[in-house]
Amino acid sequence: MTNNFVFEPDLASKKIYLSREFNAPIEKVWKAFTDPELLAKWVVPKPWTIEKQTWDFTVGGVSKYAMVGPEGQIHWMYDEFTAIENGKVIASIGVFCDGEGNPNLDGPKSYTETKFSSIEGNRTRIETTHVFDSEDTIKWFVEAGFKEGTAMTFDQLDRLLASE
Numbered sequence: 001m002t003n004n005f006v007f008e009p010d011l012a013s014k015k016i017y018l019s020r021e022f023n024a025p026i027e028k029v030w031k032a033f034t035d036p037e038l039l040a041k042w043v044v045p046k047p048w049t050i051e052k053q054t055w056d057f058t059v060g061g062v063s064k065y066a067m068v069g070p071e072g073q074i075h076w077m078y079d080e081f082t083a084i085e086n087g088k089v090i091a092s093i094g095v096f097c098d099g100e101g102n103p104n105l106d107g108p109k110s111y112t113e114t115k116f117s118s119i120e121g122n123r124t125r126i127e128t129t130h131v132f133d134s135e136d137t138i139k140w141f142v143e144a145g146f147k148e149g150t151a152m153t154f155d156q157l158d159r160l161l162a163s164e
Contacts, residue, residue: 004125005154007147014138016130016146020154021123024161026116029124030087032157033114038164040065042156045149054101059084063092064101078103083113090114108137 006019022029032038036055044050044067053065059081067075078097084090091113097103114128132138 003154003158005151007150009138009142009147011135011138011142014132014135016132016138016141017128018130018150019125019127021119021125022154022158022161023121023123025122026087026118026124028161028164029126029157030116032160032164033090033116033126036063038160042153042160045152046156057081057084064097066099074099076101079112082111088116108140109133110137110141 003023004019004021006017008017010016032042034057036053036057040050040053047070049068051066051068053063055061055063057063061081063077063079063081065077067077069075076097076099077094078101079092079094080103082091082093091111094110094112095103095105096107109132111131112128114126117125117127119125130141132141
């Protein structure tokens with residue numbers, strides 16, 4: 001079955017909309033997004049890995065981790081959960097942070113909402129909207145290969161869902 005990957009950047013409104021279908025029931029896809037051990041297996045494009053992950057999946061809670069590249073590059077990520085509807089919606093504010101986990105609130109920000117829905121054939125569709133704080137930030141994400149990286153991570157999620 002096709003995964004129907006959609007990636008639509010809108011530079012003028014500083015938004016990226018994406019959707020993707022998975023050949024797995026919603027409970028399984030939700031778990032892959034909300035279980036930190038599973039998330040670490042697919043959320044960054046290989047050969048990158050996640051290290052030093054902390055996870056508090058509650059409204060107001062925070063996810064922090066280091067994305068580590070094959071040549072030792074490190075990018076620290078920080079997301080604060082702003083809304084959670086079990087099995088339906090995850091919303092967060094994302095920024096980069098330092099090695100101590102302190103968010104860089106003066107740097108680029110994104111507001112993300114991911115919706116989960118069951119579709120025919122015991123499958124799942126996710127729809128995500130990223131809203132960026134500036135045109136420079138969205139341009140950077142688009143030019144840095146966010147579409148390609150997202151497609152790679154979703155392919156990794158497909159393999160994980162098939163193996164679980």
